[in-house]
Structure formats: structure tokens, C-alpha cells
Amino acid sequence: MKAINNYLKRLHNRIKENKGTFILYTILRLMVLAALIRSILIHNYEGAAVCLLTLVLFILPSFLEGSLQVEIPGLFQGIIYCFIFAAMILGELHNYYTKIPIWDTALHTLNGFLFAAVGFVTIDLLNRNSKNVHLSPLYLTMVAFCFSMTIGVLWEFIECAGDLFFGQDMQKDFIVQVFQSCKLDPTNNQQAIKVADIIKTQIFTASGQVFEVEGGYLDIGILDTMKDLLVNLIGAVVFCIFGFVYLHYGSKKKLAASVVEGLRIQPAPEPAEEEEEA
Structure with a gap:
């Protein structure tokens, strides 16, 4: 019950701080619910499972905020919501991976960019709040790059396991x-x-x-795996360039500053102490 109350409180604060992100979240959630109902009505239970998983993934940013005591910017959350919707609902449920050949490539590129951002802002947060350790811009961006590529490799392991053990075709031919x-x-x-x-x-x-x-x-999959890792690398490199430029030059480089600051995670503010009743 406490976890639910904390989630609702964070959601209320999110609405006040960034109405645009909340509107996007609401629209995407309603679309997923509509797809869930339709899948059940036409007895597409695999599609219904995809919709349920999507709804669970949608609450992941808020869950991470509560667990890690951080604030994820509205822009970052909006990108995460769109990425989940594009991968799960459009890609899996509506077969965009087959209908639009570049769909998988685009998502793997964005995946590389996003997870480089996750690695960057996480290490940057620790770096800013540590009194004893101060990482150089080059080292920090290299860690972010390696984090993104590690996630990309782990995902390819998942695709291979899906093909070998569950009869899927996740590694496209x-x-x-x-x-x-x-x-x-x-x-x-x-x-x-x-x-x-x-x-x-x-x-x-x-x-x-x-x-x-x-x-x-x-x-059967080798070229697809190499292609996915290559575009993941491209996405990671693009963000790491922005991150390095921002750390080196600060707000002087406006484009890099707008990208990094829009995705920069901040520590959660300390809860205000309740006033004692007289």
C-alpha cells in the first residue's frame, strides 16, 4: 500500500511539473488499453500478453525514481515511453518489424543512444555527489559507451536464446x-x-x-546481429559526443547542453517535514 501511495504521489507531482509528459503518458496508456481489449476480443492472447507487459514497462521510470531516490526528467521519461510503445505495440503487436524493414534498425540505434544516456547520467550523478572521486570527461563518456554496448550485447544474447529455446525468429534473416x-x-x-x-x-x-x-x-541471424550492434554503437557514440562536449565546455555549447541537461537525472529532493499540530 505504501508503494502505491508513493507512486500516486510521484504521479501527482509529475503532472504539476510536466503536463506534456503526463498527457503523452496518458495517450499512450489509453492506446495500449484499447489494443489490450481488442486483442482479448479477437482471442489474440499473445498480443494481450504484449499489451500487459507494455503497461508494466510504462511504470518502470516511476518505480526507478522511488527505488533509487532520483528524479528522471520529463523529456527522458517521454522518450522512454515512446520507445517502449514503438518496440512493443507497433513493432511486436502491429508487425512493424516486418512491414517497415528499417524499424528494427531505428530502434536499435535509439537503444544505443538511450542506454549511453542512462550510463552517462548515472555515473555523472555519482561523480557530482562524490567528494573523493572525480572522473574525467573522457573516462565518464567511455564508461557510458561501454554500458550501452554491454546492454546491446546482452539483448543479442536474449534474441539468440529466444530463437534456440523458444522457436522464435528474433534474429532476422x-x-x-x-x-x-x-x-x-x-x-x-x-x-x-x-x-x-x-x-x-x-x-x-x-x-x-x-x-x-x-x-x-x-x-540465419549473423548479419542481423552485427547490424544491430553496429547501429547500437552509432547511437552510443552520438550521445557520448554530446556528453563529452557538455562536460568539457559546459553550457557554452548549446546543443550539447540542451541534450544532456534534458536527460540529466537529479537526486530526489528531501521530503518536507510536516508541521506539528499545535
């Missing part, structure tokens, strides 16, 4: 026309044999099924 493999070397001397100009691949199963892949050879 690519059609390639050329590849090299030592497995094709008849001498077993680790010579890479090149296979080029592939126009069709046939796959035969033990049950007698035959699958044809037109246009080349089916690469």
Missing part, C-alpha cells in the same frame, strides 16, 4: 549471394571456400519437405 566457409574444404586444411553468385537455395528436411530460398542463401 538475410538473403546473401556469396559466402565463404572452411566446412566446404575437402582437404580439411582450414581453407575458406568461396561460394558466389548464389541464385537459389533448396533445403531438404528428414520428413521430406523441401523449402526453396529464391535470390540467394539464407543467413
Whole structure:
């Protein structure tokens, strides 16, 4: 009950401080609830589970504020809400990952940017409140970069586990026309044999099924993983540049200052002491 009261209190304060973020949160939440009801009515229970998970993720920023005793800026929260909605509802429920090929790439790029920001503002908060340790701008931004890339690698592990153990296709496939493999070397001397100009691949199963892949050879996830990590790196580097410039030059560089200060986490204010009744 205390946790619920604290959540409602933080929500009330958020409404007073940043009505724009609250309006965005309300609109997205109503859209998810509508999608949840529709999924139940059409017996799409997997979609309903996605909607429920989205609603849980929406309260994560407020939960972190209460647990860590910090204040997450309204801009940062708004970006997080939009990212969750784009990944879960648009990407998973409405199949944007398939309908819009660049959707996955865009979200992985934003993921790299956001988690670099999370790493940066967290270490920056500790750095500002520590009397004994003062990290240089370069070191702080390198930590933020490594944090973002670590999250990106862990997510690729999750995608691989989903494919191997749950029969998913989270690591999307690519059609390639050329590849090299030592497995094709008849001498077993680790010579890479090149296979080029592939126009069709046939796959035969033990049950007698035959699958044809037109246009080349089916690469099952390697290129997708490398692409995801590359764009995650790009997103992380972009934020780290902003972060380094801001730490080095302060508010003199207005663009960097507006980006970092808009995402900068602050310690939660001390609760006001209640006045004693006379």
C-alpha cells in the first residue's frame, strides 16, 4: 500500500511539473488499453500478453525514481515511453518489424543512444555527489559507451536464446549471394571456400519437405546481429559526443547542453517535514 501511495504521489507531482509528459503518458496508456481489449476480443492472447507487459514497462521510470531516490526528467521519461510503445505495440503487436524493414534498425540505434544516456547520467550523478572521486570527461563518456554496448550485447544474447529455446525468429534473416566457409574444404586444411553468385537455395528436411530460398542463401541471424550492434554503437557514440562536449565546455555549447541537461537525472529532493499540530 505504501508503494502505491508513493507512486500516486510521484504521479501527482509529475503532472504539476510536466503536463506534456503526463498527457503523452496518458495517450499512450489509453492506446495500449484499447489494443489490450481488442486483442482479448479477437482471442489474440499473445498480443494481450504484449499489451500487459507494455503497461508494466510504462511504470518502470516511476518505480526507478522511488527505488533509487532520483528524479528522471520529463523529456527522458517521454522518450522512454515512446520507445517502449514503438518496440512493443507497433513493432511486436502491429508487425512493424516486418512491414517497415528499417524499424528494427531505428530502434536499435535509439537503444544505443538511450542506454549511453542512462550510463552517462548515472555515473555523472555519482561523480557530482562524490567528494573523493572525480572522473574525467573522457573516462565518464567511455564508461557510458561501454554500458550501452554491454546492454546491446546482452539483448543479442536474449534474441539468440529466444530463437534456440523458444522457436522464435528474433534474429532476422538475410538473403546473401556469396559466402565463404572452411566446412566446404575437402582437404580439411582450414581453407575458406568461396561460394558466389548464389541464385537459389533448396533445403531438404528428414520428413521430406523441401523449402526453396529464391535470390540467394539464407543467413540465419549473423548479419542481423552485427547490424544491430553496429547501429547500437552509432547511437552510443552520438550521445557520448554530446556528453563529452557538455562536460568539457559546459553550457557554452548549446546543443550539447540542451541534450544532456534534458536527460540529466537529479537526486530526489528531501521530503518536507510536516508541521506539528499545535
